[in-house]
Amino acid sequence: MLRVACQTTQFISRSLMTTGTSHSKGQLPDMKEGNTFIHVNDVRDRLRAIVGASTNWSDHVQAMEERKSLQSLLVNKQEDLPPRKIKDSYIEVMLPLGSQPQIREKYLNVYNNVRFGRILEDLDSLGVLICYTHTKSDSRQTSPLSIVTALVDKIDLRKHLIYPDCDIKLTGHVSWVGKTSMEVKMHMLQLHDGAFSPVLDATFVMVARDPENKRPAFVNPLIPDGPEEENLFKQGELNKMRRVAFSTASLLKTAPTADERQVVHDMFLNTLDQRTVSFRSRVLPSNSVWMEDTKLKGLEICHPQERNIFNRIFGGFLMRKAYELGWATACSFGGSRPYVVAVDDIMFQRPVEIGSLLFLSAQVCYTESKYIQVRVHSEVSDPITREHHTTNIFHFTFMSDKEVCHIVPQTYGESMLYLDGKRHFDAAIKSRNGQNGSL
Numbered sequence: 493m494l495r496v497a498c499q500t501t502q503f504i505s506r507s508l509m510t511t512g513t514s515h516s517k518g519q520l521p522d523m524k525e526g527n528t529f530i531h532v533n534d535v536r537d538r539l540r541a542i543v544g545a546s547t548n549w550s551d552h553v554q555a556m557e558e559r560k561s562l563q564s565l566l567v568n569k570q571e572d573l574p575p576r577k578i579k580d581s582y583i584e585v586m587l588p589l590g591s592q593p594q595i596r597e598k599y600l601n602v603y604n605n606v607r608f609g610r611i612l613e614d615l616d617s618l619g620v621l622i623c624y625t626h627t628k629s630d631s632r633q634t635s636p637l638s639i640v641t642a643l644v645d646k647i648d649l650r651k652h653l654i655y656p657d658c659d660i661k662l663t664g665h666v667s668w669v670g671k672t673s674m675e676v677k678m679h680m681l682q683l684h685d686g687a688f689s690p691v692l693d694a695t696f697v698m699v700a701r702d703p704e705n706k707r708p709a710f711v712n713p714l715i716p717d718g719p720e721e722e723n724l725f726k727q728g729e730l731n732k733m734r735r736v737a738f739s740t741a742s743l744l745k746t747a748p749t750a751d752e753r754q755v756v757h758d759m760f761l762n763t764l765d766q767r768t769v770s771f772r773s774r775v776l777p778s779n780s781v782w783m784e785d786t787k788l789k790g791l792e793i794c795h796p797q798e799r800n801i802f803n804r805i806f807g808g809f810l811m812r813k814a815y816e817l818g819w820a821t822a823c824s825f826g827g828s829r830p831y832v833v834a835v836d837d838i839m840f841q842r843p844v845e846i847g848s849l850l851f852l853s854a855q856v857c858y859t860e861s862k863y864i865q866v867r868v869h870s871e872v873s874d875p876i877t878r879e880h881h882t883t884n885i886f887h888f889t890f891m892s893d894k895e896v897c898h899i900v901p902q903t904y905g906e907s908m909l910y911l912d913g914k915r916h917f918d919a920a921i922k923s924r925n926g927q928n929g930s931l
């Protein structure tokens with residue numbers, strides 16, 4: 493039996509939106525008086541229309557040439573752009589899994605739940621559409637901006653299971669603006685027994701670039717309206733400072749703290765062979781797994797089908813692939829079906845070109861109680877020049893049904909991965925549960 497309370501009549505584009513396709517994707521009743529939703533399938537069409545992206549790969553060079561002429565629409569300083577309010581970028585998107593069963597297949601996993609990787613793709617597209625709504629000009633439909641995902645700051649899941657047969661609502665708005673970057677907050681809710689209940693909260697950072705995606709471009713300032721919006725904006729400022737502090741303290745730049753060094757040394761002592769007492773002879777403690785033995789790898793050939801509106805690989809696709817490898821890694825390690833509980837600090841360091849070979853490498857880097865912290869590293873290789881570059885690092889926190897083994901690093905590099913995993917775990921889970929949180 494379907495757990496669906498929606499009857500559908502018609503989708504209507506929100507009045508804020510002037511670009512995009514017509515209202516053709518079916519209908520939903522409005523949950524809020526006088527409000528209308530965008531169908532999830534319309535989001536990408538709207539994005540294509542906003543940047544004038546071609547739908548045929550064979551036209552992509554010409555489409556990019558045409559975008560060059562939009563360069564003259566860029567302003568020289570941010571103050572030349574009209575300020576916006578938070579509500580100006582507010583969007584609601586409906587993913588009608590309950591009322592439109594024909595779209596379910598794409599979202600379904602073998603456990604008859606929703607594939608989280610598909611949700612990551614939808615969040616990424618929605619985040620970009622929200623930013624285009626914030627920066628929209630009243631006088632023209634096509635935007636000179638190329639808006640790309642720079643960071644998935646955080647995704648907190650409030651529910652383990654997302655039902656494949658209940659309508660989903662995604663909402664979001666810009667919450668903070670810098671000079672060329674925008675923080676976006678998004679929420680996902682699912683319809684049960686006639687009411688929408690929260691499933692996840694997400695914070696992304698998007699960056700605006702010129703029409704050719706070569707240089708940064710200014711975005712409209714954000715003027716908070718009222719105490720609630722001011723709080724959101726202040727939180728955005730704090731988030732930016734936190735990110736800078738986290739990056740400054742990165743173990744790739746700075747030595748571990750005294751407490752962290754103690755953790756590493758304790759683990760080292762715990763693995764010494766008591767018979768030989770040598771630095772080289774290491775023994776795996778009980779109920780433990782060497783970090784090296786938790787790795788899974790994958791390869792993607794970056795076909796044009798996975799391109800975004802700027803003819804690079806779509807960030808949501810990268811996230812889905814990394815997430816699914818990360819899930820498989822947690823599943824193989826934990827021996828039971830894991831649930832994702834948090835995603836944090838996915839940094840898009842450089843674009844992935846069409847035609848690249850994308851190498852994904854996942855490993856469990858930290859565990860605690862039932863939690864499994866997985867890190868996925870992605871790098872591209874140019875098949876001709878054979879140059880390799882890191883494009884992303886993904887951090888996923890999974891929860892297993894049962895207590896999992898300890899992870900033990902053997903080398904100094906692995907010890908840094910362990911500490912980095914612990915930092916991400918603490919940031920994602922302990923801060924959410926409170927320091928004495930329910931682990």
Ligand SMILES: CCCCCCCCCC(=O)SCCNC(=O)CCNC(=O)[C@H](O)C(C)(C)COP(=O)(O)OP(=O)(O)OC[C@H]1O[C@@H](n2cnc3c(N)ncnc32)[C@H](O)[C@@H]1OP(=O)(O)O
Nearest residue numbers: 620640641642643670671672673800806807840841842843
């Ligand atoms: C057709 C169907 C699909 C439709 C989907 C449409 C959605 C499309 C969305 C995507 O798919 S985008 C693809 C995934 N993302 C990328 O490929 C981005 C790859 N990364 C980059 O290109 C650069 O690293 C990036 C542009 C993000 C930053 O470049 P820089 O490091 O040179 O940035 P810069 O120093 O110029 O700083 C520019 C702004 O970005 C901010 N910034 C840069 N990196 C950041 C970061 N990691 N976190 C937060 N903010 C960041 C920085 O603070 C600054 O903000 P403000 O101007 O407001 O001060």
